[in-house]
Amino acid sequence: MSNFLDQCRTLLGTQYVITSESEMEPYLIDWRRRFTGKACAVLRPGSTDEVAAIVKLCNAARVPIVPQGGNTGLVLGSVPDQSGTAAVLSLTRLNRIRAVDPVNNTLTVEAGCILERAQEEARRVGRLFPLSLAAQGSCTIGGNLSTNAGGTAVLRYGNMRDLCLGLEVVTPQGDIWNGLRGLRKDNTGYDLRDLFIGAEGTLGIITAAVLKLFPAPKAQLTALAAMQTPEDALNFLTIAQDECGAILTGFELISDVCLQLVIKHFPHLQLPFAQPHLQYVLVELSDSESEDHAMSMLEAVISRALEESVIEDAVVASSIAQSRALWALREHIPLAQAEEGKNIKHDISVPISNIANFIRETDDLLQQAFPGCRMVTFGHLGDGNLHYNVSAPVDVQDETFILRQPEVNRVVHDNVHRFGGSISAEHGLGALKRNEITQYKSDVELQLMRNIKNALDPLNLMNPGKIL
Structure with missing residues (x-):
């Protein structure tokens, strides 16, 4: 191991090979601070060539590699296990904007580029990169690609797989695949790009990407609507899609439990309604025509929903500040949960038409099994993705409730399936759901995944113990 580390120092420079426990600690603790892994070193290459050279050294020494971006993941995908044999490969120094092409509507960035910086670069040339996440000030493009990140605008623009045209990847053997092609049509064989997107670093290391840009909208409008049930929210979604079509960008379901936690822990944030309601939907429109056009469509949506008794009340942001205040309510939900205490998180999706029935039936099952548990349900209703989180009853200690996580997961995941x-x-999936997924994927599907992993990474050095 000492010879391996000496070779890494020669290659990268001593300052970019971290071995002291105190300096490695931020790279070894997961985002929720519930798990701490161990590593033989944290390596910080500054170029794709250095990444490739490091991978070759790891191959020769049989050192497992854990690629890491902003380390904002929630499923233990970007931290090593506790064996101490792996090297964390931090890509944060690969943070350059390589090219921007507003005519081709593409942006080429390195994997360590912070998402917010990519958004800013798009705005600089009058374009939009639409991926939007609560962690956008710290998560990286490489991490977004490795997890096929979604966010709040999937309804209109799709997830990260839809927003990427080409990749540069270092293979498990240390070769460099240059697939940085800004083409919308390229039907010349297997789609290698899609193989690496969503693979969580288990098949290779993404070092750069060509991202899709879009024309910047002329207007963005935000509204918060109040209603009684998730069924009402689905009816509201149908109305919004009928009236707005493609300009409907965001449609977020938020339960009253979520917002009560936000107001409790962040009292400077206030609900814009005099009385609480059981459910809320945060709506965003992005219009390429004009603000007046967007406002007329939003008013039509709200008027029709009120007339049909689908919603009980609504407020429309009349300024950028008010829009940000409404989005702040949504974005502070995970922070409020953390302040409230430990909770059991689920990142699930079901067909949109099934969401209301899923929530109702799963809520009932959980209350029967764990009386008094609190359902902190919110998420991207427009694309079928819910953060279906379960907090302890008010009279039960968090630590006691967390011990029942496997039982809670079984109820939720069985009903999702x-x-x-x-x-x-x-x-x-990371390491957190690696075993859980075997309950729901077929043997054929799992074997196909193993075959791909074995073919590309026969030594099992790429983020071992994640996904499979």
Whole structure:
């Protein structure tokens, strides 16, 4: 091992080979601070060539590699296990904007580029990169691609797989595949790009990407609507899609439990309604015509929903500040949950038409099994993705409730499967759901995944113990 580390120092420079426990600690703790792994070193290459050279050294020494971006994942996908044999490969120094082409509507960036910086670069040339996440100030493009991130605008623009045209990847053997092609049509064989997107670093290391840009909207409008049930929210979605079509960008379901937690822990944020309601939907329109056109469509949606008794009340943001305040309510939900205490998180998806029935039936099953548990349900209703989180009853200690996580997961995941859904919508599997997924994928599907892994990474050095 000392010879391996000496070779890494020669290649990268001593300052980019971290071995002291205190300096490695931020790279070894997961985002929720519930798990701490161990590593032989944290390696910080500054170029694709250095990544490739490091991978070759790891091959020769049989050192497992854990690729890491902003380390904002929620399923233990970007931290090593506790064996201490792996090297964490931090890509944060690969953070350059390589090219921007507003005519081709593409942006080429390195994997360590922070998402927010990519958004800013798109705005600089009058374009939009639409991926939007709560962690956009710290998550990286490589991590977004490795987990096929979704976010709040999937309804209109799709997830990260839909937003990427080409990749540069270092293979498990240390070769560099340059697939940085900004083409919408390229039907010349197997789609290698899609193989690496969503693979969580288990098949290779993404080092750069060509991203799709879009014309910047002329207007963005935000509204918060209040209603009684998730069924009402689905009816509201139908109305919004009928009236707005493609300009409907965001459609977020938020339960009253979520917003009460936000107001409790962040009292500077206030609900814009005099009385609480059981459910809310945050709507965003992005219009390429004009603000007046967008406003007329939004008013038509709200008027029709009120007339049909689908919603009980609504507020429309009249300024950028008010829009940000409404989005702040949504974005502070995970932070409020953390302040409230430990909770059991689920990142699930079901067909949109099944969401209301899923929520109602799963809520009932959980209350029967765990009386008094609190359902902190929110998420991207427009694309069928819910963050279906369960908090302890008010009179039960968090630590006691967390011990029952396997039982809670079984109730939730079994019902997700029954409704034709997925137990991981946008967070990935990582190590957290690696074993859980075997309950729901067929033997054929799992074997096909293993065959791909074995073919590309026969030494099992690429993020071992994740996904499979």
